[in-house]
Amino acid sequence: MKLLLLPSIQLVISIAHAFQYEELAQYVNNHEEEYMEALRDWVAVESDSSDISKRPDLHRMMELAAEMLRTMGGTVNLVDIGAQELPNGETLAMPKVVTAQFGSDPQKQTVCVYGHLDIQPAKMEDGWATDPYNLTELNGNLYGRGASDNKAPVLAWIHAIKAYRALNMELPVNVKFVLEGMEEVGSNGLDGIILAQHDTFFADVDFIIISDCIWLSRRPALTYGTRGNCYFFAEVEGPKKDLHSGVYGGTIIEPMTDLIGILDTLISPSGKILVPGIREAVAPLSDEEWKKYQDIEFDIDGFKEMIGVSQLMYNNKVDLLAHRWRYPTLSIHGIEGAFSASGSKTVIPAKVTAKFSMRQVPNMDPAMVKKQVTDYLHSVFAKRKSPNKLKVTMLIGAKPWLADTQDPLYEAGKRAIKRVFDVEPDLIREGGTIPVARTFQDVTGKSIIMLPIGDFDAGMHSQNEKISRYNYIEGTKLFIVYLNEVAQIKKQV
Known part of the structure; x- marks a missing residue:
């Protein structure tokens, strides 16, 4: 008997069958050192958005990212966001926002990946054990300012796209990038771009992905809220x-x-x-949310040891997470x-x-x-x-941001993490702030997910910031798989 399938079901099955994860994962493994060099080159750029003397470095950082995306065949633009006014009344050009597009098939989902390439200040005298602008590997960890926040995650997304293209595999979804250089000082100018291009660049975007966050523990996580x-x-x-x-x-x-x-x-x-x-x-904190916190993996003693304190404000996991998030x-x-x-x-x-x-x-x-x-x-x-x-x-x-964990984006995230890491992820919130998440939510009305690959002990904004080689490489594989999982979400017409 011949089985008849609806066109939409046939599309999903064909994508699922065409996905060659092992080949893509092997490609990533074979190019580890290339990825390390790319991160080393990016970390070497002192793209500190808070220091106006570093503004030429910040402009160069955006150009480097744009050129990398161009060499991969993307349609790339550098969008001018104007100038900022300094306390002395002078003005200084802000770094241009990089937008890029890979694929424009109207039958496919279109995801938009957001990231930033500016960093927090860092000096050896602040207490760094290594030069913050010379990526240094120690015990499997890659130390350098911006390594975790947010250069390695942005590179991992780029590596993921490049792997598909290098192996002549069709991307399962259309992918767009929005990369800015002012996130660490409030994302000046970015809201204007999102508003101005709501009906153009963002018009066909179905989902928005942000990877500017970290895991809570050694267990992979999906983030659904920020303060x-x-x-x-x-x-x-x-x-x-x-x-x-x-x-x-x-x-x-x-x-x-x-x-x-x-x-x-x-x-x-x-x-x-x-x-x-x-x-x-x-x-108010709901009973459902309280229970969700109870199920999350979190080591209070390890947390105290990591930050070097003998006492915390709260002694139990639920209270601590609630007051953190x-x-x-x-x-x-x-x-x-x-x-x-x-x-x-x-x-x-x-x-x-x-x-x-x-x-x-x-x-x-x-x-x-x-x-x-x-x-x-x-x-x-x-x-x-x-x-x-x-x-x-x-x-x-x-403003704070909050997502619906029942959204298909999060179900896709669970499947991708299970495939790569063979565990169920924790669903967590983030105590920090990513202003663009709320802007994307309010302006585009699209579903947003935060898909972190950063270590729980990444040291973001602190001395000795790092990302582990493991998280960088396996995170690249996660992004590869996630694109395939998103492709299986039924496209809204």
């Missing part, structure tokens, strides 16, 4: 110049004393945010204008600026957080009856 970020400056200004503490101490109300005083009212020793209205805005936190990052060099200096600074941030969660709104924090600090400052001046500014107001 937002409201970043503040609180500036207290007093005398017209810095003063000698021996001459003027005890005669003036010092700006630093005022600043430390108001900072102390933001958060309690137990981590409770004291700004009125913040806790009341947080979406889905409750707001407030962190004080530094004070500008204060004496911080080595040695001693008896100065009373005339102006000091505190830098702090609040990671926000559903259902918090950045505009409301700005008002709550600003009003609160001014009310606290007023009670001090100080003649000094307080100015509160919110520099970043990124």
Whole structure:
């Protein structure tokens, strides 16, 4: 008897049968050293978006990525996003956004891979064991600034596409890339591109994939949520110049004393945010979510050892994960204008600026957080009856992002991880912020997945950032398989 199949079912089966994973995986294994050299070349570029003196390196980084994609046969564009205004009033060109496209078959799904190529600052004197801009392999780990965040994951996606093309295998889906160079400073200019190209570049995109995140443990993971970020400056200004503490101490109300005083009212020793209205805005933790946290693999003792502390804020896994992912936190990052060099200096600074941030969660709104924090600090400052001046500014107001784990994208992710790693993945949230995720969600209305390959101990934003050779290579295989799994999702017409 001849079995008749509907065209859509025939398409799915033909793709499944055509997928030659072993051959593709072997190609990846055979080209490991080539991949190491590519990462070494990228890590060597000091593409620090926060340091304007490094802007030529950042421009070069974007050009390197564009050229790599061109040599693979992609349709590549460098999109101008304009200039940023510097504190002194001058302007500086921002790095262009790289867009690329591989395939345009309307019968196939189209995925858009987002990544960024800018990095956090890094210096040997910060406590690095190796040169942060010279990729160094030790015990199977590849150390270098940007190795995990986000250069290796971007390269892994490129390697995945290249493997298909090198073996003359048809890509199971159309693939687009959006690579930016300003993520570490708030993704300046990117929202404008997404809005402007909503009906052009993004018009045929079915799904968006972000790999700018890490696993929670040694078990592979799929990420379905991130916190937002409201970043503040609180500036207290007093005398017209810095003063000698021996001459003027005890005669003036010092700006630093005022600043430390108001900072102390933001958060309690137990981590409770004291700004009125913040806790009341947080979406309640559901029973289902609580159970999901219980099932996640997480080693509290190993976590403490990794970061070098003897005590955490919470002693059980569920509370710790909940406060890491889905409750707001407030962190004080530094004070500008204060004496911080080595040695001693008896100065009373005339102006000091505190830098702090609040990671926000559903259902918090950045505009409301700005008002709550600003009003609160001014009310606290007023009670001090100080003649000094307080100015509160919110520099970043990124919203949180949350996805539906029942979405077919996540089912495809589970199948891909099972195929490559032979385990079921953890479903996790991320405590950090990736602003573009919420922008993609709001503007395009497309399903988004975060598919990490970074190690749980990657050291992102910290000293000795790294990705393991294992995660880099097996992550490339994961991306290869994931494209095939996405191809089997029924295309919406």
